[in-house]
Amino acid sequence: MTTDISPAAPSPAPPPTAEARPGQEQSTLQQILSGSWLVSLLAIVLALLLGGVLIAVSNAAVIAAAANIGSAPGVFFSTLFSTVGEAYSALFRGAVFDWNARTTERAIRPLTESLVSGTPLILAGLGIALAFRSGLFNIGGQGQVILGATVAGFLGYALELPAGVHMLLAALGGLIGGAIWAGIAGVLKAKTGANEVIVTIMLNSIAGYLLGYLLKQNWFTHTSSANPQSRVIDESAEMFLLLPPPFRLHFGFIIAVLATIFVWWLLERSTIGFEFKAVGANPHAAKTAGISVSKVTILVMLIAGALAGLGGAAQVLGTEGKLTGGISGSIGFDAITVALLGRSKPLGTFFAGLLFGAFKAGGYLMQSQTGTPIDIVLVVQSVIVLLIAAPPLVRSIFRLPTPVLKRKES
Amino acid sequence: MTAHTLDATPAGQSKALAPIIWKFPVVYSILALVSLVFFGLIGRDGQTTFRIATEGDFFAIPDIVVPATAAGLVLSLILVVMAAASIWFALRRVSLASWFPMLFGVLFVLSFLAWAGGGSGGVIPMTTLLAGALALSVPLIFGAMCGLVGERSGIINIAIEGQLLAGAFLAAVVASVVQNPYAGLLAAPIAGALVAVVLTFFAVKYWVNQIIIGVVLNVLVVGLTSFLYSTVLTENAELWNARQRLPNLPIPLLSDIPILGRVLFDQNILVYLMYLVVIALQILVFRSKWGLRMRAVGEHPKAADTVGIRVNATRVRNTIMAGAIAGLGGAFFTVGSGLAFGKEMSAGQGYIALAAMILGKWNPKGALLAALLFGFSKSLGNTLQSIGTPVANELLLMLPYIVTVLAVAGFVGRVRPPAAAGVPYVK
Numbered sequence: 102m103t104t105d106i107s108p109a110a111p112s113p114a115p116p117p118t119a120e121a122r123p124g125q126e127q128s129t130l131q132q133i134l135s136g137s138w139l140v141s142l143l144a145i146v147l148a149l150l151l152g153g154v155l156i157a158v159s160n161a162a163v164i165a166a167a168a169n170i171g172s173a174p175g176v177f178f179s180t181l182f183s184t185v186g187e188a189y190s191a192l193f194r195g196a197v198f199d200w201n202a203r204t205t206e207r208a209i210r211p212l213t214e215s216l217v218s219g220t221p222l223i224l225a226g227l228g229i230a231l232a233f234r235s236g237l238f239n240i241g242g243q244g245q246v247i248l249g250a251t252v253a254g255f256l257g258y259a260l261e262l263p264a265g266v267h268m269l270l271a272a273l274g275g276l277i278g279g280a281i282w283a284g285i286a287g288v289l290k291a292k293t294g295a296n297e298v299i300v301t302i303m304l305n306s307i308a309g310y311l312l313g314y315l316l317k318q319n320w321f322t323h324t325s326s327a328n329p330q331s332r333v334i335d336e337s338a339e340m341f342l343l344l345p346p347p348f349r350l351h352f353g354f355i356i357a358v359l360a361t362i363f364v365w366w367l368l369e370r371s372t373i374g375f376e377f378k379a380v381g382a383n384p385h386a387a388k389t390a391g392i393s394v395s396k397v398t399i400l401v402m403l404i405a406g407a408l409a410g411l412g413g414a415a416q417v418l419g420t421e422g423k424l425t426g427g428i429s430g431s432i433g434f435d436a437i438t439v440a441l442l443g444r445s446k447p448l449g450t451f452f453a454g455l456l457f458g459a460f461k462a463g464g465y466l467m468q469s470q471t472g473t474p475i476d477i478v479l480v481v482q483s484v485i486v487l488l489i490a491a492p493p494l495v496r497s498i499f500r501l502p503t504p505v506l507k508r509k510e511s
Numbered sequence: 512m513t514a515h516t517l518d519a520t521p522a523g524q525s526k527a528l529a530p531i532i533w534k535f536p537v538v539y540s541i542l543a544l545v546s547l548v549f550f551g552l553i554g555r556d557g558q559t560t561f562r563i564a565t566e567g568d569f570f571a572i573p574d575i576v577v578p579a580t581a582a583g584l585v586l587s588l589i590l591v592v593m594a595a596a597s598i599w600f601a602l603r604r605v606s607l608a609s610w611f612p613m614l615f616g617v618l619f620v621l622s623f624l625a626w627a628g629g630g631s632g633g634v635i636p637m638t639t640l641l642a643g644a645l646a647l648s649v650p651l652i653f654g655a656m657c658g659l660v661g662e663r664s665g666i667i668n669i670a671i672e673g674q675l676l677a678g679a680f681l682a683a684v685v686a687s688v689v690q691n692p693y694a695g696l697l698a699a700p701i702a703g704a705l706v707a708v709v710l711t712f713f714a715v716k717y718w719v720n721q722i723i724i725g726v727v728l729n730v731l732v733v734g735l736t737s738f739l740y741s742t743v744l745t746e747n748a749e750l751w752n753a754r755q756r757l758p759n760l761p762i763p764l765l766s767d768i769p770i771l772g773r774v775l776f777d778q779n780i781l782v783y784l785m786y787l788v789v790i791a792l793q794i795l796v797f798r799s800k801w802g803l804r805m806r807a808v809g810e811h812p813k814a815a816d817t818v819g820i821r822v823n824a825t826r827v828r829n830t831i832m833a834g835a836i837a838g839l840g841g842a843f844f845t846v847g848s849g850l851a852f853g854k855e856m857s858a859g860q861g862y863i864a865l866a867a868m869i870l871g872k873w874n875p876k877g878a879l880l881a882a883l884l885f886g887f888s889k890s891l892g893n894t895l896q897s898i899g900t901p902v903a904n905e906l907l908l909m910l911p912y913i914v915t916v917l918a919v920a921g922f923v924g925r926v927r928p929p930a931a932a933g934v935p936y937v938k
Contacts, residue, residue, distance in 0.1 A: 155735075159742035238722060240862070295920040299866040303912040303919075306859070310912075314905035438730055441723050474741035479734025483727045490724070491717035 140495045144488035147498065152481040153185040156473055160184050188473040195466025196459035206347065211462060213350040217420055219458025221246065223357040224412030225436035226454050227364050228283075228405035230445040234368060235401040236381035241286060241301025242409050243433025244308035245279040249410025251312050252278030254417040254424035257334030258323055264337040271338045272356070272414045279410015280403045282308060287402025291395035297402070305433065313426055322424070331424035340419035353415030357451070360408055365447040367404075377401055409433065435461075435482075442486045457482060529604055535612075536598040538921050542619055543590035550583035550626035559628030562636045563770055579629025586622035590615065620891070627900045640894045641774045641887075645782070648886030649847065650675055650857070652785055653840020654864025655871065655878035656792055657703070660833035662873060663796065664826045665809040667933040669725025670710050671837050672861025673732035677702035678841020680736045683852035684744070686755035686845070695755060695846040696781065696839070703838020706732060707831045715823050718935040729861070737854045744852065756849030757781060781839070781847045788836060793875040805829055809929035812936040822936045837861075866915055872926055881918070888914045 157163045163184050166177040194201060196215050202208040225242045232239035253275030260267060282304060289295040315321045316329040323332040340352035367374040379387040380397045388394050417428055439457050443449030460482060464475035488495050496503060559582065561575040593615055600607055628635045654671040661668035668674075681702035686695025706728055713719040744752040757779035765776040796802040804825055807815040812822045844856050863885060870884075871877025888911035895907050 155738060159739060161746070289916070289920045293920045294926070295916075296866075296869050296926065299869055299919050300916055302859070302862045302866060303916045306912045307909050307916075310905040310909045314903055317903070317905075434730075437726050441727065474738050476734050476737035476741060479730055480738060481734075483731035483734060486727045487713065487719075487724065487731070490719040490727075491713055494713075494717055 137492065139501070140492045141489055143495050143499055144485050147488055147495070148481045148484035149189065151484055152477050153189070155477060155480060156185050156188050157181055188467055188471045188477075191467040191470045191473075192460075192463040192478075194463070196463030210348060211466070213344065213348045214462040215455065215459035216354050217349050217351070217458070218461040219455045220351075220353045220357045220419070221412035221416045221432045222436055222439050222457050222461075223451055223454030224353075224360055224415060225409040225432055226439035226443065226450045227360055227447060228279075228408035228412075229436050230440040230443060230447070230450045231364055231368070231377070231408065232401055232405045233440060233445040234381050235377040235397060236384060237290075237398065237401055237405075238298050239283065239286070239301055239402065239405050240298055240437065241283055241304050241406075241433070242436040243429060243431075244301065244305040245282045245406045245409035246413040246416070246429045246433045246436075247305075247308040247312050248282040248406075249275035249279035249413025250417040250428045251308075251315065251413070251424065252410070253414035254331060254334060254428070255321065257338035257418055258332045258423075260338075261335070262337060267335065267337040268340055268352075268418060271334075271418055272340075272411065275410045275414025275417075276407045277410070279413060280407040283402040283406025283409065284399065287399040287406075290402070291398040297398075312424070312428070316424065316426060329426055333423045334418060338418055339422070340415065349420065351415070351419035353419040356411060356415060357454070360411065361447050361451045364408070368447065373400070409436070412436070438482060438486055442482075442489060531601055531604060532606075533601065534921065535607070536594065536601045539590075539594040539597045539615060542615070543587065543594040546583070546590050546619055546622045547587040550622045551580065551587035552584070555579050555626060555629040557629040559625045560634040561624075561628075562634050563638070574634070577625060579625050582625040583622050583629075586618050586625065590618055590622065593618075627895055627902075628898065634898065636894065638770055638773050640890055641770065643890035643893055644883065644887040645774055645778075646848070646886075647889045648882045649782060649785055649843045650840040650860050651864045651867055651882035651885060652789065652879055653843070654837050654861050655867040655882050656788055656875060657833040657837035657840070658865050658868040659796075659871075659873055659875060659878055660792070660805070660836070661707075661830045662868070662929055662932045663809045664805045664829040664833075665812060665822075665929060665931040665934065665936070666711065666714055666826050666830045667721040667725065668707070668710065668830065668833065669722055669865065670706055670728040670732075670861075671864050672857055672859065673725075673729040674703040674706045674834050674837035675841035675844070675861045675864075676729075676736055676855070676857040677706050677732050678838030679844040679856055680739075680841075680852050681838070682842035683755075683845035683850075684751055687751055687753040687851075690753070690755070692755040692757045692846040693780075696757065696842055699842035699846075700835035700838040703834040703836070703841060704831050705834075706838075707834025710834070711827045711830050714935065715827055718937070721933050733855055736852070740852060740854055748851070752851045754849055754851045755846050757846050779847060781843055784839065788839075789875050789879050796875060806929070808936075809931055812931050812934075816936070816938070826936070837864075840864075863915075866919070869926060869928075870915070870918060873929065884918065885911050885915060 163177075163180050166173070166180040170177045195211050197212050199208050199211050202210075225246055228245065229239050229242050253271045256271040256274040257267070260270065262270060283301070286295075286297050286300040286304060289300050290297045313329065316331065319325060322330065324330075342348065343350045343352065343354065368378065376387070376392045376397055377400075379390065379392055380394055380401075384394050387397075412432060413429060416432065417424060421428060435457060436454075439453045440450055442456070443451070443453035460478045464478040467473050467477075468475045493503070495501075557579050558576050559579045561577070563575065593611070597607065597611070624635050654675055657674065658668050658671050678699035682695035682699035684695075685698035686692045689695075710721070710724055710728060713724045714721045740752075759777055759779050760783075761777040766772050768776075796805065804815065804820050807818075807820060808822050808825045815825075816822050841857065844850065845852050850856075864882065867881035867885060868878045870881035871879065892907040892910045895902070896904050900907070
């Protein structure tokens with residue numbers, strides 16, 4: 102396990118900006134065909150096709166029709182397209198726009214649901230992306246989200262404060278909770294050299310059991326119920342809605358937008374962010390240049406944990422309203438894929454979080470309406486990330502031209 | 512290899528100048544004091560029974576019954592003496608042999624058990640405790656061996672989790688369809704190797720960051736197996752996901768030895784295979800042409816290439832073979848334990864295997880011990896849960912993870928991975 106290499110630069114292949122360097126002789130068509138956005142689009146299409154194949158082969162009706170393909174090929178193809186088409190149209194209706202809805206509100210609600218699902222993914226993803234850029238492989242998003250949610254939720258029902266102040270204080274508590282949890286890994290790495298991958302993985306499990314323990318203590322949950330869940334948070338601590346009900350879009354989304362801008366500023370415009378990136382690119386060179394690697398390690402983990410903790414706070418104060426054992430779902434792990442898809446860039450992570458949020462929101466409708474398990478979404482997501490990480494593979498599948506710069510090299 | 516010259520700095524060289532290492536004596540002293548105060552001085556009344564024999568043993572050994580406080584006190588005093596010895600040795604800059612921490616750990620655990628068993632009049636079933644430890648370690652050991660071969664060859668394999676899960680899945684399905692658990696055992700390595708094929712395809716051909724591929728492959732395998740489980744496997748569980756169990760094959764004589772014989776030699780073939788893999792790797796990695804080439808490719812691929820070793824071919828071959836090992840480990844979850852396949856049943860064990868590999872400093876022996884340490888702490892938590900202790904269940908379940916963090920931070924510290932692990936080789 103090395104962390105010397107920066108996952109932000111996944112391959113020795115030149116980055117997309119270098120591909121379309123001005124001054125190179127390149128026709129407009131070639132530029133479009135070799136552009137990185139086209140590769141991303143094709144990767145998504147390919148992944149959806151693959152998911153379609155999977156949906157088809159696991160469907161009894163399609164298999165039955167395939168058995169009679171010799172006698173009735175038309176039936177096979179119509180079954181195939183209707184099965185896969187229904188699943189994907191449900192996915193789209195659940196994620197973006199529901200054209201079957203009776204009211205306009207209902208029709209555009211899926212889009213806001215995608216934003217709601219995307220909010221914690223963006224926040225936790227930003228934390229992981231920031232660590233990646235600094236050469237730290239933070240797998241601890243899950244634990245940091247749990248701690249953030251735990252502290253924010255507890256403050257949300259244990260304190261009595263005026264609206265607004267209460268919410269901000271609870272969110273701040275979540276931020277600190279996540280920061281402390283990730284900070285443990287940062288301090289151990291800086292002081293003893295303990296590998297951050299191991300420590301963050303272990304801290305994920307410890308956080309899960311810690312929450313499980315707390316939810317059984319009545320002093321913590323403020324309820325006398327035997328169920329392992331807490332009291333509902335006070336109204337004053339709720340993240341206020343941005344749109345009137347039935348929409349659930351809450352203030353957490355604004356936090357996600359602000360956090361994206363903050364991380365961008367941190368990495369691209371601030372001195373400390375420059376130190377982060379320097380350590381990520383080459384810790385030995387950074388040390389020689391007078392940057393304290395241990396200070397950077399601790400600071401990066403604190404900020405990364407704070408972002409993930411905010412994600413947990415948004416989940417409990419905005420979406421769920423109370424603490425349960427499954428409050429974090431798989432946010433912390435999905436966030437790793439989100440950061441990878443976003444190439445560890447703030448804006449990229451933001452859009453990747455939105456895309457995965459859309460998949461999540463749409464996946465539920467797909468599962469309930471067509472019976473296609475939501476797990477297919479995981480397959481599609483992971484294939485997208487795999488393909489986007491290897492642009493030459495996508496290009497060779499579609500026989501697209503290689504960017505001029507690279508052709509000269511080979 | 513440099514990794515080993517670092518571990519064993521030639522005696523005499525800069526020894527006089529070496530600073531006194533206080534880390535270990537401090538840890539020993541704290542643990543000894545904890546034991547003395549909590550398990551000895553303010554221990555709990557009552558007696559603790561250590562049950563050693565099981566039904567039908569060749570040698571009948573009576574249960575060992577000790578008064579909890581006295582046992583805690585005696586054991587704690589030995590620990591205090593050992594801690595004092597470690598300070599004495601540290602002052603003289605003598606580094607301690609590896610049996611010292613092991614003995615210390617065993618005594619500390621016994622002291623803790625004596626305390627935990629007292630009060631409730633609990634019986635500590637030693638055989639169950641150790642058998643549980645081994646069973647919980649088996650997939651971890653297979654996984655750690657897989658990661659070790661990959662990284663020694665220069666390919667970081669985060670996808671162990673996925674390989675375990677894929678192995679568990681295919682083993683269950685094939686065993687169920689053929690109605691023979693051994694068929695599952697043959698199928699599991701194929702699943703693990705297939706995951707490794709995808710890993711190496713992207714890592715070697717397209718130079719994609721290996722950590723990224725590993726993480727994504729884990730998600731992909733979870734998605735694929737969960738999807739197929741929810742659709743195909745649950746539709747006709749009789750055909751696709753019926754329980755099959757590898758039978759236990761006790762080795763004559765050896766399995767009659769009390770405690771350890773029971774635990775080690777009354778197992779199914781998968782566990783015996785695990786012993787073979789660990790022993791074979793320990794010898795092959797450091798004593799064979801294959802191992803030398805593997806380490807050369809993982810440490811300095813350019814030098815290896817210069818002397819005519821095909822770097823990428825070696826990496827691909829070794830990583831795929833290692834994937835087969837991990838797949839075999841996955842079979843333990845299903846046919847090895849007689850369970851049907853369940854969604855995400857590997858439950859993060861692959862990541863813990865990765866931790867065991869790092870904790871063991873990329874040595875088969877070290878990784879084995881690290882995996883056993885984890886398995887033991889987990890089994891300890893389970894046992895304590897069943898005999899009933901004042902400590903809450905969740906806190907007991909945290910135990911293995913806390914132990915691992917302490918081990919990584921306290922005893923291992925800075926480790927050095929193979930130099931070229933994760934760096935694609937481009938001529």
